[in-house]
Amino acid sequence: MIGFIGLGIMGSRMANNLLKSGYEVILHNRSKAKADHLLKEGAIWAESPRQVAQQADIIFTMLANPQVVESVALGKDGFLEEFPAGRLWVDCSTVDPSFTRKMGEEALRRDIRFLDAPVAGSKIPAEKGELVFLVGGDEKDLEEARPMMEVMGKAIQHQGENGKGSSMKLVVNLMLAQSMAAFSEAITLGQSMGLEKETVMNTLLGGVTAAPFLNSKRDKLLHGNYEAEFPLEHLQKDLQLVSQAAYEHNVSLPIANVTKEIYGLAKQFGYSKEDFSVIYKFLSARM
Amino acid sequence: MIGFIGLGIMGSRMANNLLKSGYEVILHNRSKAKADHLLKEGAIWAESPRQVAQQADIIFTMLANPQVVESVALGKDGFLEEFPAGRLWVDCSTVDPSFTRKMGEEALRRDIRFLDAPVAGSKIPAEKGELVFLVGGDEKDLEEARPMMEVMGKAIQHQGENGKGSSMKLVVNLMLAQSMAAFSEAITLGQSMGLEKETVMNTLLGGVTAAPFLNSKRDKLLHGNYEAEFPLEHLQKDLQLVSQAAYEHNVSLPIANVTKEIYGLAKQFGYSKEDFSVIYKFLSARM
Amino acid sequence: MIGFIGLGIMGSRMANNLLKSGYEVILHNRSKAKADHLLKEGAIWAESPRQVAQQADIIFTMLANPQVVESVALGKDGFLEEFPAGRLWVDCSTVDPSFTRKMGEEALRRDIRFLDAPVAGSKIPAEKGELVFLVGGDEKDLEEARPMMEVMGKAIQHQGENGKGSSMKLVVNLMLAQSMAAFSEAITLGQSMGLEKETVMNTLLGGVTAAPFLNSKRDKLLHGNYEAEFPLEHLQKDLQLVSQAAYEHNVSLPIANVTKEIYGLAKQFGYSKEDFSVIYKFLSARM
Amino acid sequence: MIGFIGLGIMGSRMANNLLKSGYEVILHNRSKAKADHLLKEGAIWAESPRQVAQQADIIFTMLANPQVVESVALGKDGFLEEFPAGRLWVDCSTVDPSFTRKMGEEALRRDIRFLDAPVAGSKIPAEKGELVFLVGGDEKDLEEARPMMEVMGKAIQHQGENGKGSSMKLVVNLMLAQSMAAFSEAITLGQSMGLEKETVMNTLLGGVTAAPFLNSKRDKLLHGNYEAEFPLEHLQKDLQLVSQAAYEHNVSLPIANVTKEIYGLAKQFGYSKEDFSVIYKFLSARM
CATH class of the missing domain: 3.40.50.720 (NAD(P)-binding Rossmann-like Domain)
Structure with a gap:
């Protein structure tokens, strides 16, 4: 049983x-x-x-x-x-x-x-x-x-041994956060230079530089519907755990820590409860 | 002809x-x-x-x-x-x-x-x-x-139209740089917590959060042989072009700019001519 | 004459x-x-x-x-x-x-x-x-x-020799940008922990860790009036010159480059024409 | 008594x-x-x-x-x-x-x-x-x-009330860390452009953009003697407390977090026990 x-x-x-x-x-x-x-x-x-x-x-x-x-x-x-x-x-x-x-x-x-x-x-x-x-x-x-x-x-x-499963989960969620944020900056850059959002996304998703899970975020970014599968604030919490673990084990993760703060800024600007892919919306905001 | x-x-x-x-x-x-x-x-x-x-x-x-x-x-x-x-x-x-x-x-x-x-x-x-x-x-x-x-x-x-192919190439190389650096930080984090380097790499490469091209860097990271396929200094140059393009088109790319500087720091520490995947070696250095 | x-x-x-x-x-x-x-x-x-x-x-x-x-x-x-x-x-x-x-x-x-x-x-x-x-x-x-x-x-x-005056001016403006941004983050941190904004400012301005020019920004931050003495977009332009100069002379400035992007993000969010001290308003935004 | x-x-x-x-x-x-x-x-x-x-x-x-x-x-x-x-x-x-x-x-x-x-x-x-x-x-x-x-x-x-003294101390140490790191990057930039290290330092220290305490670090940077008054690893620990406090109070400090990691990288490269002003030595390293 x-x-x-x-x-x-x-x-x-x-x-x-x-x-x-x-x-x-x-x-x-x-x-x-x-x-x-x-x-x-x-x-x-x-x-x-x-x-x-x-x-x-x-x-x-x-x-x-x-x-x-x-x-x-x-x-x-x-x-x-x-x-x-x-x-x-x-x-x-x-x-x-x-x-x-x-x-x-x-x-x-x-x-x-x-x-x-x-x-x-x-x-x-x-x-x-x-x-x-x-x-x-x-x-x-x-x-x-x-x-x-x-x-x-x-x-x-x-x-x-015990604890290593949880350790690896932190590593995986760091990759998740970084891949999503990098993808968002890359699309933002492309659009700023006059490329079509959808073309940029398709080119990246069809190539070898985008993490496979990003395919599952394609529709969210395209249609601007960020209903949460994985809320931004949960991922940002995991990034803080990453930061703390890296500190305790004496390694420096400069990019991870910036990424953490960019998600944090998005949270400060009101995006806590939406899917973490909403980081694209935050980074590509134009006012 | x-x-x-x-x-x-x-x-x-x-x-x-x-x-x-x-x-x-x-x-x-x-x-x-x-x-x-x-x-x-x-x-x-x-x-x-x-x-x-x-x-x-x-x-x-x-x-x-x-x-x-x-x-x-x-x-x-x-x-x-x-x-x-x-x-x-x-x-x-x-x-x-x-x-x-x-x-x-x-x-x-x-x-x-x-x-x-x-x-x-x-x-x-x-x-x-x-x-x-x-x-x-x-x-x-x-x-x-x-x-x-x-x-x-x-x-x-x-x-x-003309110029858009080159623009997209910048976007792709930005993704390349980010994915490699994120992967390097993630492995470094994992190792610092006591996970086996090879296990971390295999787990990430077998999952959905790592860009497919990272498979081709596996052996370099595992054996520490960073003979250049794409020299670090070339990618760092492209990242400076990214920074300049983003500035000119009025978008902010905080993570890309930090990543650029981390590759730049690796260059300052003597890794210019090696494959850009040597960023792992730089970030995981322990002295 | x-x-x-x-x-x-x-x-x-x-x-x-x-x-x-x-x-x-x-x-x-x-x-x-x-x-x-x-x-x-x-x-x-x-x-x-x-x-x-x-x-x-x-x-x-x-x-x-x-x-x-x-x-x-x-x-x-x-x-x-x-x-x-x-x-x-x-x-x-x-x-x-x-x-x-x-x-x-x-x-x-x-x-x-x-x-x-x-x-x-x-x-x-x-x-x-x-x-x-x-x-x-x-x-x-x-x-x-x-x-x-x-x-x-x-x-x-x-x-x-010729050019060195202009080079030094870039260095000074980098310090200006960094000091203002650091002060803004420090006040934001203090306020988030429940300290009074004015007390934090007075303590820092009365101590040895704040650049003297920050005294001249005190009223702007206190009263939220960011009429431009030095518009944010001009300083951000100088930071891009700093980034380019550092690249050309083979040094890495990770913190300067992030600071540049944070001013850039503030610009993207509509603060271009205001005094660069408006970075405090951007960083302390709560929604 | x-x-x-x-x-x-x-x-x-x-x-x-x-x-x-x-x-x-x-x-x-x-x-x-x-x-x-x-x-x-x-x-x-x-x-x-x-x-x-x-x-x-x-x-x-x-x-x-x-x-x-x-x-x-x-x-x-x-x-x-x-x-x-x-x-x-x-x-x-x-x-x-x-x-x-x-x-x-x-x-x-x-x-x-x-x-x-x-x-x-x-x-x-x-x-x-x-x-x-x-x-x-x-x-x-x-x-x-x-x-x-x-x-x-x-x-x-x-x-x-109780706790606010300690909170303010964190704010002060954040300013300390940022000012030192910004000063170090600024001198490094100046030197890379061919300015004399001592001239850059004197110009900045004689102006309004450098925090007054930096005068007390002048000799260390000039003579490369980083005997600890305040060891780098202690300041880096405080920066991790800053990062944690900011997270708990829902504010984002992107620049502080990068600065933290740069001190962390310097620690990884062997500078833990030296005065935190050794960050200059790390950032200006040329190999």
């Missing part, structure tokens, strides 16, 4: 893929409404994280931030105290590496095995089972989780 | 693809030695650009910089005075848009048609006939050159 | 100081109206730059930009052709070093001696005779001009 | 000024050796912070970092438990605002009054009694400490 806690945009799609592959799944979410369609497919409902722990052999969590992870694991009715020794917790939430290591230690203290396994990919890849798992922890624990991950993702990348 | 002037790393491979497709080609290069292998394949040698103009119906130029283009076109023994009215000159050199427009005007004054058609892609794509042509000029002039371009390239992108 | 050409905000005050010290002055300006108050004080009017050259032993120019300097010196009715061999031209205009050197060569070719002598200081110091002259050219030519400069300024700094 | 804890470069000079003005002072320091010269002047030695608390009416602390402050106040033999209710603690250490507020709360819980009063100025101003106190806390507590502060400093700036 697989436990799954956290049924947001990502989690509900991941749990659904487990169900469709024939796994038995016991679910919990703060709001039960989000579980309804999965219960119809045969999933079992648990009233609390603790109750998940009583029945599951392995628990996946996919939660919004460190505070929620901590509460679900260690709070009142948290699952960690109840989870039998020797079982495996796989946290897919995006959190900072030091928090991850702390959770790993909390698990270890209770003889629970732990993997940090944040995912690269958003709504559509989650739906299609095409996520990429960035995993920190023991190889053999990963082997145990692998069949389930393969149902939810297309690739599983072992990065090292 | 196709005229081809400029047989460097790129030009010799482009001319060779024309020959292999059965075109008759008349060549000129500053040093004849570089033409030898093409002459064996049946190309004709011209002693000067002027002599190319006497026999060619269309002339392609692939030269190092504006000074050389100007000299070959307009200097003593330049081809432009001798080229019969109505013929077509296709300049594939990477030069700045204002120089390109000036060449277009010089051509027009002599009733010569002109396309600026710089290419995206370096040595290997040139060899395989997989370049991307970024073209500025009249649509019908492009139609005339298209069959030859198709032999040398895999894509032909019409960007607008 | 001293010739003085260019009676804008700066030039009219400088010429006035010469007059008040008892010098005979012959004036020219595009619009005669601006000379009226000086003519009442005893200055002589010349209908053209050429006419100035016929009567002056030394000519000072204080003009808006390279184009105007070139036109006044070398255009129709320009003074350089008419100026007797051996005389001295002192150009106080702020122009780029390469233009200055070109003017020096034009003068030399006609046996005219030349000093580039841009000034640090704006309206009030010009009025009080408290400018700082940054001088490029021969020491003995400077000695000849020194008594007049002492009437208009409080300090005369010899920087080296 | 005044208690004084922490006799480093700053503290020993501050305590000495109190003694010389006739105050009775009881001292403690981790190493007693540093107190010897003050004991000869009549100061009293305390074996522990706790013992200071038993005899002092007011306690000043001047310590290296938050960890030491916390240990001296709250650790084993810490002074806070022993200090009679109603007395006043003045912390002059440079720490981050959130730590300061925490100390304020710890004091309040024990009915101890608290001022955060970090100082601007280093070794020489400390010696001459010319520090600037940046004070957070109640106005009437400040009035009580004022006579003593006046003996140690030349200015006392009340910034608001």
